[in-house]
Amino acid sequence: MRKGILHLPAELLLEILENCDLHTNDLYQVSLTSRQLNHLALPIFLLRNGIADPETSIVLRRVIWDRRASAVTSEPIDSLSGLKMATYLKGKAIKDLTCYFQYPNSTCNIRQSPNSLHLAVRRLSGFIQGLRSVGVMRLYLISDRRYLRRDHVLRDPAYMLRVWTASFEELLNLTVAKGCTSLTVQYESNSEGSDVYKFRTKSPLSNPFSRVLASVRGVNEVEKAVSLSGTWWEFTTPDHRNTQVPILPTCETQICSIHKLHIHSTSLLSPPFLPWTLQLLCQSTHLTSLSLAHLTFTNDMWQALLPPIASAAGSKLTEFSILESCWSLSTSDLLRFICRLPFLIRLSIDRAFQVRIESDQGYFSRDLYPIPELKHLRVLEAPEEIVLHFLKERTSRFINPPNRVIAMPQLRSLLVYPSTLLADVVSYENSINNWTHLFDRLNDLNRLYKISFGLDVQADCYATNYSGMSSYLNWRGLHTEQGEDVLPVFSKISEVVLHYFDIRDPDHDPDILCRWLHLLFPDLFQVKFTCILATLPVEVIVMPQPTISALTRVFSATCPNVKNLVVAQRKFEMVDDAWIEF
Numbered sequence: 106m107r108k109g110i111l112h113l114p115a116e117l118l119l120e121i122l123e124n125c126d127l128h129t130n131d132l133y134q135v136s137l138t139s140r141q142l143n144h145l146a147l148p149i150f151l152l153r154n155g156i157a158d159p160e161t162s163i164v165l166r167r168v169i170w171d172r173r174a175s176a177v178t179s180e181p182i183d184s185l186s187g188l189k190m191a192t193y194l195k196g197k198a199i200k201d202l203t204c205y206f207q208y209p210n211s212t213c214n215i216r217q218s219p220n221s222l223h224l225a226v227r228r229l230s231g232f233i234q235g236l237r238s239v240g241v242m243r244l245y246l247i248s249d250r251r252y253l254r255r256d257h258v259l260r261d262p263a264y265m266l267r268v269w270t271a272s273f274e275e276l277l278n279l280t281v282a283k284g285c286t287s288l289t290v291q292y293e294s295n296s297e298g299s300d301v302y303k304f305r306t307k308s309p310l311s312n313p314f315s316r317v318l319a320s321v322r323g324v325n326e327v328e329k330a331v332s333l334s335g336t337w338w339e340f341t342t343p344d345h346r347n348t349q350v351p352i353l354p355t356c357e358t359q360i361c362s363i364h365k366l367h368i369h370s371t372s373l374l375s376p377p378f379l380p381w382t383l384q385l386l387c388q389s390t391h392l393t394s395l396s397l398a399h400l401t402f403t404n405d406m407w408q409a410l411l412p413p414i415a416s417a418a419g420s421k422l423t424e425f426s427i428l429e430s431c432w433s434l435s436t437s438d439l440l441r442f443i444c445r446l447p448f449l450i451r452l453s454i455d456r457a458f459q460v461r462i463e464s465d466q467g468y469f470s471r472d473l474y475p476i477p478e479l480k481h482l483r484v485l486e487a488p489e490e491i492v493l494h495f496l497k498e499r500t501s502r503f504i505n506p507p508n509r510v511i512a513m514p515q516l517r518s519l520l521v522y523p524s525t526l527l528a529d530v531v532s533y534e535n536s537i538n539n540w541t542h543l544f545d546r547l548n549d550l551n552r553l554y555k556i557s558f559g560l561d562v563q564a565d566c567y568a569t570n571y572s573g574m575s576s577y578l579n580w581r582g583l584h585t586e587q588g589e590d591v592l593p594v595f596s597k598i599s600e601v602v603l604h605y606f607d608i609r610d611p612d613h614d615p616d617i618l619c620r621w622l623h624l625l626f627p628d629l630f631q632v633k634f635t636c637i638l639a640t641l642p643v644e645v646i647v648m649p650q651p652t653i654s655a656l657t658r659v660f661s662a663t664c665p666n667v668k669n670l671v672v673a674q675r676k677f678e679m680v681d682d683a684w685i686e687f
Contacts, residue, residue, distance in 0.1 A: 154184035170225040223272035274351035291369035365394040386417035398428035415445035426453040520559040559600035619663035631669035
């Protein structure tokens with residue numbers, strides 16, 4: 106009997122397939138020939154594309170949108186094609202799935218047409234359809250339209266809106282149906298969004314779109330909040346009004362398992378997906394965490410959106426974050442929203458948020474800038490101005506309370522940012538004085554729990570690349586030699602958060618860094634490096650081991666109080682005069 110390649114031992118077949126001279130595209134083609142070769146070739150194909158263990162973590166950094174167009178240009182086969190053909194993954198549970206439809210700051214999508222994004226979304230839906238479950242799902246849409254092909258073919262905006270709505274609705278509903286516990290949607294859905302999503306604010310009494318909420322189950326309070334907000338959206342192009350509004354699956358056995366929802370795209374809070382998002386917030390009984398970022402709304406849009414969101418999920422949230430690129434969100438609207446989150450345990454407000462609290466409002470200041478009670482808050486990360494506002498005494502318009510109320514009575518951890526960028530001597534002095542004032546306000550209260558204080562200087566070190574530290578140390582040394590009084594420091598700060606460090610960079614000197622920490626933070630206990638880029642929130646910059654060794658060595662000599670070093674997900678502790686990784 107004639108024998109073929111399939112009669113070879115599996116070990117020998119693996120030796121052949123793992124040959125470096127074999128092109129990655131050839132591995133994919135081999136996997137299509139039989140089930141046996143599918144199980145042998147596709148794991149090697151996925152490994153070459155950065156996916157070592159698909160059931161644990163999948164990161165799709167390059168996704169081909171239109172495979173027909175890519176076949177003409179002979180582009181390499183993407184990893185999503187391999188995942189869809191991996192028969193051994195059918196019915197499996199995927200713990201973590203991240204998909205970059207456009208990888209930030211990359212030219213790999215330079216030939217992609219913006220009008221083909223829905224095709225890539227359908228390809229991902231086809232893969233998820235065959236899985237048993239997906240735990241964490243992150244979807245990053247179009248981050249920068251400059252890296253896409255300029256399509257000169259004019260498309261009907263109404264048609265493109267309907268096509269996009271159908272494809273993205275399918276993906277979102279599949280994600281919920283597969284038991285997703287954490288969902289992130291970031292960046293925009295279409296590079297020509299201004300032409301597709303034309304809407305304006307007007308009275309909801311004459312707005313046909315507001316009637317859509319009546320068909321969404323469980324959002325009666327949301328609809329009432331929308332009516333009271335005074336403004337809402339409607340499509341200005343008649344063809345768009347016929348676009349079907351996405352809804353969640355209506356199966357009675359459907360259980361929404363979402364615990365964390367990260368709305369980092371205007372797509373989820375704009376027509377036609379806004380009712381879907383509000384329904385998800387209403388029906389997610391396990392939802393506890395919500396974050397908002399990259400939402401380029403106008404101020405009147407924020408005023409219309411925040412009340413319905415608070416009505417839908419305010420009583421369930423224990424964690425809330427306002428991150429970057431929420432430019433038009435006013436401090437007054439944010440404070441009103443936080444006041445409707447009575448069970449918050451953790452609150453994060455990014456340094457980029459523009460805090461504007463006018464102090465000369467007199468009698469009406471309490472209405473313009475309300476003070477949240479935050480009775481259960483334990484962890485707070487916010488600019489100093491916000492923290493000082495939270496510490497103000499809440500007074501009644503009619504009577505004076507006999508007892509002083511302690512602001513944030515459960516607070517255990519406070520992380521703030523320098524009030525000004527630490528770039529020169531004056532900025533250091535202003536930031537230290539503002540921190541001292543904030544600490545005195547906190548220390549003035551008879552608190553039940555001891556608070557650990559931290560300072561986030563990621564932006565300061567990133568802006569100056571650590572070069573400003575040596576100048577400040579020279580200035581302090583000069584004033585010390587002249588016999589001047591003791592210079593102020595950031596007292597009681599036990600943790601400093603930095604971005605990244607690499608001794609291969611000439612400006613990254615561990616000796617200077619440790620001297621800077623030792624002089625400015627006498628109570629420092631832990632140093633943390635996040636090693637995360639804002640444009641690539643999932644990616645972690647690997648800090649070289651020689652850098653970590655140099656830091657621990659210098660910490661032992663210069664900063665004996667520092668006992669903990671955190672580098673991304675790695676943690677080191679000083680135990681018996683030796684640094685040990687846990």
